Amino acid sequence: MKILVCISHVPDTTSKINFTDGDTQFDTNGVQFVINPNDEFGLTRAMWFKEKQGASVDVVNVGGPETEPTLRKALAIGADSAIRVNTPATDGYQVAKELAKVVQDGGYDLVIAGRESIDYNGGMVPGMLAGLTGANFVNTCISLEVDGNTATTIREIDGGKEIATTSLPLVIGGQKGLVEESDLRIPNMRGIMMARKKPLNVVEPTGAAAETKAISFEKPAPKGAVKLVDNVDELIDLLHNEAKAI
Amino acid sequence: MSVLVYTESENGTYKKTALEVASYAKGIADMMGTTATAVAINGGDTISLGAHGIDKVLNITNDALGDFNASAFAKAIAQAAKAEGAKVIVLSQSANAKYIAPLLAIELEAGYASNVVGLPESTSPFVVKRTAFTNKAFSNTEITTDVKIVGLGKNAFGLNETSGAAATEDFAVDLGDTSGVKVQSIDKATDKVAIADAEIVVSAGRGLKGPENWEMIEEMADILGAATACSKPVSDLGWRPHGEHVGQTGKPVAANLYIAIGISGAIQHLAGINSSKTKVVINNDPEAPFFKAADYGIVGDAFEIVPKLNEKLKAFKAANS
Ligand SMILES: Cc1cc2nc3c(=O)[nH]c(=O)nc-3n(C[C@H](O)[C@H](O)[C@H](O)COP(=O)(O)OP(=O)(O)OC[C@H]3O[C@@H](n4cnc5c(N)ncnc54)[C@H](O)[C@@H]3O)c2cc1C
Ligand SMILES: Nc1ncnc2c1ncn2[C@@H]1O[C@H](COP(=O)(O)O)[C@@H](O)[C@H]1O
Numbered sequence: 135m136k137i138l139v140c141i142s143h144v145p146d147t148t149s150k151i152n153f154t155d156g157d158t159q160f161d162t163n164g165v166q167f168v169i170n171p172n173d174e175f176g177l178t179r180a181m182w183f184k185e186k187q188g189a190s191v192d193v194v195n196v197g198g199p200e201t202e203p204t205l206r207k208a209l210a211i212g213a214d215s216a217i218r219v220n221t222p223a224t225d226g227y228q229v230a231k232e233l234a235k236v237v238q239d240g241g242y243d244l245v246i247a248g249r250e251s252i253d254y255n256g257g258m259v260p261g262m263l264a265g266l267t268g269a270n271f272v273n274t275c276i277s278l279e280v281d282g283n284t285a286t287t288i289r290e291i292d293g294g295k296e297i298a299t300t301s302l303p304l305v306i307g308g309q310k311g312l313v314e315e316s317d318l319r320i321p322n323m324r325g326i327m328m329a330r331k332k333p334l335n336v337v338e339p340t341g342a343a344a345e346t347k348a349i350s351f352e353k354p355a356p357k358g359a360v361k362l363v364d365n366v367d368e369l370i371d372l373l374h375n376e377a378k379a380i
Numbered sequence: 381m382s383v384l385v386y387t388e389s390e391n392g393t394y395k396k397t398a399l400e401v402a403s404y405a406k407g408i409a410d411m412m413g414t415t416a417t418a419v420a421i422n423g424g425d426t427i428s429l430g431a432h433g434i435d436k437v438l439n440i441t442n443d444a445l446g447d448f449n450a451s452a453f454a455k456a457i458a459q460a461a462k463a464e465g466a467k468v469i470v471l472s473q474s475a476n477a478k479y480i481a482p483l484l485a486i487e488l489e490a491g492y493a494s495n496v497v498g499l500p501e502s503t504s505p506f507v508v509k510r511t512a513f514t515n516k517a518f519s520n521t522e523i524t525t526d527v528k529i530v531g532l533g534k535n536a537f538g539l540n541e542t543s544g545a546a547a548t549e550d551f552a553v554d555l556g557d558t559s560g561v562k563v564q565s566i567d568k569a570t571d572k573v574a575i576a577d578a579e580i581v582v583s584a585g586r587g588l589k590g591p592e593n594w595e596m597i598e599e600m601a602d603i604l605g606a607a608t609a610c611s612k613p614v615s616d617l618g619w620r621p622h623g624e625h626v627g628q629t630g631k632p633v634a635a636n637l638y639i640a641i642g643i644s645g646a647i648q649h650l651a652g653i654n655s656s657k658t659k660v661v662i663n664n665d666p667e668a669p670f671f672k673a674a675d676y677g678i679v680g681d682a683f684e685i686v687p688k689l690n691e692k693l694k695a696f697k698a699a700n701s
Contacts, residue, residue, distance in 0.1 A: 147628050147648045151516040171629045226482070227491065252628055254512050254519070257494050261450075261482025270560045271450065273479040276622070290623065291566070292475045293574025296448070300561040310629060315616045345491030347522045349507065354518070354654070360661070360674045366689040369660070370696050372676055377658040379637035380580070380604065380696070 135189040135280065135302075138240060139177045140233060140247035140259065141208050142170040142223075143201040147252065153351045160253075160351070169204055172248025176308040178317055179278060180246055181212045187280070190214050192240065196223045196232045202334060209329035210321030216332070221339035224347075226258030231342030233259065234266040243302040244285075249274050249309040254348075260307035269303040276311025382417040382436070383409040384466035386457050388474060392424030395577070396539075397472040399432045403540035404532050405470045406433025407499050412468070418546065419460040421445050421453060430546035432539060438464070438551035444558045448476055452558040454483035459553050461488055461527070468506075469529045474576060481531050490527035497536040497655075514628045514651040533655065534576070534634040575626065578607035580637045581656070583626060585611035585649075587642020587663065587682055591619035596686045597641065603693045609633065611643050627652035642682045645670025662686065 145151070145165045152161040169177070183189040193208040195201045196219040205216040217240075219232045237245055245267075247260035264271030270285075272278075276295070277288035285304050289296045290311070321329070363369050373380045385405035387398035394402075402418055409416040415435040420426065422445055426437045438460045445452055457480065461469050469484070471477040473495060485492040493508050497518065501507045505522050508530060512519040523529075575581060582601045588594065594608075601608045608624060615625035626633050628651040638656035642663060643649060650673050653659070661674040664681050671677050678685055 151513045258482040265486030292576035294568030297564045348519045379658040
């Protein structure tokens with residue numbers, strides 16, 4: 135099985151979010167970038183397939199040279215090779231179009247992407263990629279088993295789970311549950327050394343155009359101070375009469 | 381040219397989010413000087429849609445759409461959009477709608493903006509405000525394609541009742557092969573409120589010390605008709621199921637009321653629950669960061685306060701229903 139794991143390069147979850155250039159650009163100053171958490175679960179599941187069932191695992195990112203440390207980290211975790219499509223990511227559609235070319239050229243059977251990236255929270259790349267390549271698609275996937283050409287998936291739905299069967303080629307939008315938190319791997323020294331020798335291929339983009347454009351950013355209005363109360367009657371009264379929440 | 385909205389139903393009843401997106405579609409239609417058309421798939425009585433601004437309902441009844449099937453649903457909605465000549469298509473951000481939207485975008489060669497928080501700032505150019513960086517910021521986003529898809533965040537617009545009635549037409553679709561992904565079974569707790577559907581969410585963290593102490597949380601949820609949720613470490617420790625984990629890497633919560641008990645208020649937790657309207661914190665540490673993000677707070681021991689609060693809430697509910 136040939137697996138491709140899509141890796142988006144995102145600010146660490148503790149990052150303070152600021153903007154520059156008249157609130158049109160995300161301020162990357164002092165921000166630490168990491169593998170998108172949803173992709174880390176997917177990558178770890180891919181390692182399981184590689185080790186237990188025999189599979190090759192490539193990782194891919196659409197982005198500039200600054201994303202290479204993130205791809206190297208994925209190699210250190212155990213991916214066989216990495217691909218960087220050399221163009222800034224501008225929107226979900228443009229990224230999906232670039233990825234579709236990589237998927238078609240590489241003949242991948244299984245593409246593991248994340249439910250959403252925690253930066254722009256588009257939640258669009260995996261579905262669009264499936265649509266563009268004609269692959270089957272399972273979103274918010276929390277369990278994935280593959281047997282030959284058949285896959286069994288569990289999807290998180292509002293208030294429960296849905297079990298489905300499908301076939302390869304398949305794209306999933308994955309998240310926690312694909313593997314447990316405790317299964318995530320921190321790259322060790324040997325992994326980091328080996329990653330330096332693994333191929334990181336830079337490919338030129340097809341030049342797909344975006345369909346959406348972030349014009350400007352803003353931060354939520356600052357919150358008023360909390361009202362502290364010291365008894366539950368007062369709380370119920372405020373929730374009922376002031377907030378109209380109960 | 382009308383604005384098309386996919387109105388999701390369950391067992392023949394439109395969800396509250398369906399009525400919200402219907403109200404919202406009507407809002408956009410008014411801005412554009414056109415009408416709002418709903419597409420319903422094996423839906424029920426359309427009176428409630430008419431009462432939320434919908435002029436016309438395209439009713440799709442099809443056995444192949446009996447189980448949820450994202451790609452078949454996307455095809456059906458795309459055909460309705462084409463038949464109507466719709467330039468703007470509105471969906472909610474339920475799990476199923478989020479699953480359909482990117483597939484629909486490819487079907488229609490339409491640009492898609494998700495997590496939108498209100499009416500467009502302008503319709504030409506078409507600019508919407510959406511959340512980004514998991515609620516830490518907003519992005520004003522222009523959709524540049526001819527056909528546009530908007531995913532409206534829950535509770536971002538609210539309901540607008542009108543006195544209208546919707547004309548209902550049957551709409552036939554041609555789905556082709558729908559065998560791609562086959563649902564085998566659904567595992568859903570029917571006696572519990574889902575976090576995504578809940579108006580009130582009662583959430584607890586590591587301050588509760590152990591899974592055996594969740595009875596009082598379940599009780600509060602029961603009294604309030606609320607969903608239960610938890611912080612990430614609580615689900616990682618196996619005290620609560622993964623489906624209850626909320627926050628940046630868990631489920632998003634956009635409830636009317638979010639009650640956080642024994643949760644410190646880490647940035648990753650707050651990011652996921654920030655778009656809830658009213659936030660209440662119960663924590664014994666006055667320095668807990670959650671107090672800075674909350675509307676109301678009680679500093680004190682959850683094991684003392686929650687049982688008292690439950691008693692009073694019960695009495696309040698009895699007196700007010
Ligand atoms: C990549 C990444 C992603 C993450 N994503 C998420 C996420 O999506 N969601 C999430 O929740 N977290 C997430 N976290 C974890 C987050 O950083 C915090 O560790 C977590 O939210 C803390 O959970 P907690 O508040 O339950 O526990 P603690 O931080 O241990 O806080 C417990 C609180 O309970 C209070 N308390 C103790 N005893 C009592 C008592 N008797 N009565 C009342 N209060 C009491 C304490 O004062 C304290 O404030 C993430 C972390 C990382 C690194
Ligand atoms: N620039 C990118 N390069 C590679 N994969 C990406 C990129 N952006 C998004 N993805 C993948 O698509 C998923 C969903 O991202 P999004 O649609 O942006 O929320 C991510 O978890 C990644 O797996």
